[in-house]
Amino acid sequence: MDLQLDRVTKTFGGVAAVDEVSLEVEETTFFSLLGPSGCGKTTVLKMIAGFVQPDRGAIYIRGDEVSRKPPYKRNTSMVFQSYALFPHLSVFENVAFGLRYRGVSQEDRKRRVGQALEQVRLSGHERRYPSQLSGGQQQRVAFARAIVTQPALLLLDEPLSNLDLRLRQQMRQELINIQKSVRITTVYVTHDQGEAFSMSDKLAIMNGGKIVQIGSPQEIFLKPTSEFVLKFVGETNVIDCRATAVQGDETVVRSDDGLEFHVKNRAQPQIGARLKLYFREEQLQIKHRCSNKNCFPGVVMGAQYFGAMLTYTLRLSTGRTLRATTVNTRSNAFVLDQPIYVEVDPEDCLLVPGDSRG
Amino acid sequence: MEYSILDNVGRKLVALVRLGVICILVAPLLVTVLLSLSKSFTFPPSGFTFGWYLNFLDRPEFIRGLTTSIVLAASTVIVSTAIGSGLAFVLVRHAFKGTGLLKGLVLSPVSLPRIACGVSLFLLFVNIGVTGAFLELLALHVIITCPYVVSVLSASLAGVDESLEQASMNLGANRYQTFLRVTLPLIRPGLVAAAIFAFVVSFDEVTASTFLVDAHTTTYPVVLFSYMERGGLDPTVAAGTSILLAPLLVLMFILDRYVGLGRALGIWRVS
Numbered sequence: 090m091d092l093q094l095d096r097v098t099k100t101f102g103g104v105a106a107v108d109e110v111s112l113e114v115e116e117t118t119f120f121s122l123l124g125p126s127g128c129g130k131t132t133v134l135k136m137i138a139g140f141v142q143p144d145r146g147a148i149y150i151r152g153d154e155v156s157r158k159p160p161y162k163r164n165t166s167m168v169f170q171s172y173a174l175f176p177h178l179s180v181f182e183n184v185a186f187g188l189r190y191r192g193v194s195q196e197d198r199k200r201r202v203g204q205a206l207e208q209v210r211l212s213g214h215e216r217r218y219p220s221q222l223s224g225g226q227q228q229r230v231a232f233a234r235a236i237v238t239q240p241a242l243l244l245l246d247e248p249l250s251n252l253d254l255r256l257r258q259q260m261r262q263e264l265i266n267i268q269k270s271v272r273i274t275t276v277y278v279t280h281d282q283g284e285a286f287s288m289s290d291k292l293a294i295m296n297g298g299k300i301v302q303i304g305s306p307q308e309i310f311l312k313p314t315s316e317f318v319l320k321f322v323g324e325t326n327v328i329d330c331r332a333t334a335v336q337g338d339e340t341v342v343r344s345d346d347g348l349e350f351h352v353k354n355r356a357q358p359q360i361g362a363r364l365k366l367y368f369r370e371e372q373l374q375i376k377h378r379c380s381n382k383n384c385f386p387g388v389v390m391g392a393q394y395f396g397a398m399l400t401y402t403l404r405l406s407t408g409r410t411l412r413a414t415t416v417n418t419r420s421n422a423f424v425l426d427q428p429i430y431v432e433v434d435p436e437d438c439l440l441v442p443g444d445s446r447g
Numbered sequence: 448m449e450y451s452i453l454d455n456v457g458r459k460l461v462a463l464v465r466l467g468v469i470c471i472l473v474a475p476l477l478v479t480v481l482l483s484l485s486k487s488f489t490f491p492p493s494g495f496t497f498g499w500y501l502n503f504l505d506r507p508e509f510i511r512g513l514t515t516s517i518v519l520a521a522s523t524v525i526v527s528t529a530i531g532s533g534l535a536f537v538l539v540r541h542a543f544k545g546t547g548l549l550k551g552l553v554l555s556p557v558s559l560p561r562i563a564c565g566v567s568l569f570l571l572f573v574n575i576g577v578t579g580a581f582l583e584l585l586a587l588h589v590i591i592t593c594p595y596v597v598s599v600l601s602a603s604l605a606g607v608d609e610s611l612e613q614a615s616m617n618l619g620a621n622r623y624q625t626f627l628r629v630t631l632p633l634i635r636p637g638l639v640a641a642a643i644f645a646f647v648v649s650f651d652e653v654t655a656s657t658f659l660v661d662a663h664t665t666t667y668p669v670v671l672f673s674y675m676e677r678g679g680l681d682p683t684v685a686a687g688t689s690i691l692l693a694p695l696l697v698l699m700f701i702l703d704r705y706v707g708l709g710r711a712l713g714i715w716r717v718s
Contacts, residue, residue: 140613160616173614177632190619238618 090152091116091274092137092242097146099132106132108298109146114276114291119268121277123285124295125321130278133295134244137276139163151241161190166235167244170251172227174219180206180230181215187238205237208267225256232264236271243268243275249284261288282322286310294318316441319367324400326373326411328366329443332358339435342366346407351382352438363443370400370414372437375423376430384432387411389423403431476692483685499686509687512670516650519581519666523588523649524642530589531596531641532634538597539604557594564591565655572659580664587655592645599644603637604630639702 092114099107107129114120122130135141137148139160148156155163166187174183184202193201206212209229219227228248235243249257249264265288268275279285285292286306293303294317302309302318313319330342330350340354342364350366358364376384387405399417404410411431415421423429478490483499485492503509538550556564564587572583607630615625631638653668660669671684 138613138617140616159621160613161619161621165617167614167617169610169614171608171610173608173610175611175614175629186615186620187618190624234618 090114091118091150092120092276093149093152094133094137095147095149097133097136097143097148099129099136099141099143105298107136107143110295110298110300111146112293112300112303114274117272117274119265119275119277119288119290121279121285121289121292122295123279123282123292123321126280128295129298130280130295131246134167134246134276134278137242138165138167138244164238164240165242165244166238166240167246168228168231168235168248170247172219172231172248172251174227174230174234176219178218179215180211180217180219180222183219183230184234184237186234191238201237202233205233208236208271209233209263224252225260228252228260232267236267236273239271240273243273245275245277247279247281250279250281264288286322294321296321313439316365316367316439319369319439324370324412324414325367326370328409330364330366332360332362332364332440334360340440342440344409346405346409348385348405348407348409350433350438351435352440353435354438354440356440358440358442364440365443367439367441368433368437370412372433373403373411373413374432375401375403375413375415375421376432379430379432381432382435383438384430386428386430389425389427389429391425392423403429405431479685480689480692482682483689485682488681499682500690502681502683503686503690506683508665508670508674509667512665512667515581515664516667519584519588520646520649522585523592524645526585527589527592527596527645528600528638528641531593531645532600532638534593534597535600535604539601540609553597554594556590561591561652561654565658568655569658580659580661583659584656584664584666587659588649588652591652591655592648595644595648596641599641600634600637603634603640606637607633643702 090113092112094110094112096109096111097107098105098109110129110133112120122133124130132141136143137150139155139158139162143156146156147154150163150165175186178186181202184205185198188198188201202215203212206215209232211226211229211233214222214226214230219230222230228251231248245264249260252260261284277285277288286309289306291303291305292309293300294309295301296317302314304312309318310322313322319325328344328348328350330344330348332340333343333349334341335357336351338353339351340358342350342352344350344366352366385405385407387403389401390404390410391402393400393402394417397417398414399421400412400414401423402410402412413431481492482488482490484495484497486494486496486498534549534553538546538553568583568587568590572578577583611629611633612625615629616622620628651668653666653672656666656669657672660666665673667687671687675684
């Protein structure tokens with residue numbers, strides 16, 4: 090176990106920025122903290138690095154408690170959102186900075202800096218200064234500076250957010266490749282779900298200072314345990330409804346406009362309880378005819394193109410509108426006013442308690 | 448077309464204003480130099496002589512005063528930047544409940560009449576029995592220059608991204624090493640500017656210093672002042688001022704060459 094947080098809490102001005110956060114990160118794992126801005130994910134990272142002291146709780150790095158240790162005694166390496174390269178030092182001196190304070194001989198320093206720069210494909214730039222490099226190159230230097238000390242933990246604070254889209258996607262892949270080759274346990278902070286899902290072995294979703302769900306990207310995407318996670322990691326349809334029956338492992342609910350849905354539900358709601366039914370836009374399928382449960386007739390009202398994906402707005406016969414996102418291929422091409430059927434798998438539905446009125 | 452004509456007029460106006468400003472700034476210096484070479488203390492000058500320069504060099508009190516002032520200003524620079532950088536660091540990096548009060552206290556000598564500073568320090572030193580004009584003057588000058596040093600260095604420190612210091616500590620440098628290797632090099636232009644301010648303000652200070660000088664330790668401006676008071680209303684003081692111009696210009700040239708005066712003083716270059 091490279092990192093363990095045990096009920097870590099930090100309060101700023103009476104408000105808990107981080108509230109009883111516990112987590113464990115195994116060796117060589119790429120672990121992401123994902124959440125909206127202000128959810129406390131950066132504060133967690135700063136507490137791991139030692140820039141912020143927790144009020145309560147303990148932090149262990151490779152089994153050692155470091156909660157009260159200063160940053161320079163923790164053996165973590167951080168890549169900052171702003172890169173934080175030293176503007177008055179050359180690329181070589183920037184990367185060699187951490188080795189200097191670890192008592193590495195000058196000869197070894199040279200060799201290891203050379204290796205690290207090779208790893209980020211920046212060999213030959215040793216004598217340049219940060220201001221002479223492009224954003225992507227600065228990013229690589231920051232990364233080389235972090236891995237060259239072979240830390241117990243690599244901490245990344247939204248390192249890709251200052252790059253343009255194309256570079257960001259390229260760096261994403263490069264970052265994973267390097268992380269896998271140096272095998273350093275990594276904690277990655279981001280608000281970008283695409284990044285978190287595509288890069289992580291495991292991720293934690295945070296909201297309001299708390300971790301709301303931890304799991305693999307697949308688990309979190311397919312089995313969200315709360316309304317927040319579901320809404321946060323994708324676009325969803327929501328339907329107000331009431332539970333009408335329980336049939337085996339399925340709950341039957343009826344919406345206000347008379348649609349009946351079957352839901353594979355983990356929790357068994359009370360009959361008559363007000364509920365909210367959620368399913369993702371991608372989980373709503375558009376069909377030419379019905380074959381299953383949860384299938385309703387409607388017409389195509391509009392389409393929105395996002396390049397590879399497209400989102401249809403559909404009106405059901407009851408007048409309700411739903412949104413369905415599909416891959417933009419010819420087999421998914423529907424025209425305006427075309428009558429269709431929509432269907433959602435009972436497995437893909439999530440029921441949460443609705444408000445009590447009505 | 449219309450745009451370029453307007454643009455041209457604007458350019459010429461700016462050039463004119465710039466020329467005017469330079470004239471206003473240079474005129475007093477020019478008058479001083481001309482007067483120092485004039486036979487009589489009148490303007491426009493009449494006749495030409497180096498006599499006042501010889502008179503200046505003949506009087507040991509001027510040379511002694513000049514030496515005292517230079518040593519005093521240099522000492523002020525050292526003490527004031529040392530104290531000032533510490534204060535600035537606390538004010539900018541470690542805000543606490545009394546930060547505002549501390550800042551107000553540190554900056555207060557600027558808004559206090561100099562004469563009040565002089566009198567109160569004089570009374571204090573007399574009452575607690577401190578003697579030694581040089582140390583008294585040093586204390587006074589440090590108090591007077593500290594606000595400038597703290598303001599300049601605070602601005603400079605605030606411009607240094609805190610994440611750079613965090614990055615340094617994250618990489619294994621302790622606070623002291625971080626200050627030496629990261630913070631200090633990044634605020635160097637600010638330090639140079641603060642040192643220049645402290646030197647100039649100390650060298651120029653006369654009002655408060657008059658209360659603390661004694662027969663052996665007198666600063667240069669006070670010497671000039673008392674020379675005029677004792678009836679020396681002749682161009683010797685003009686000579687005494689002009690003599691400083693040459694080394695000052697050389698100093699400014701060197702500073703601009705190696706630090707960038709504009710950058711050091713926080714002035715943008717108008718190119």
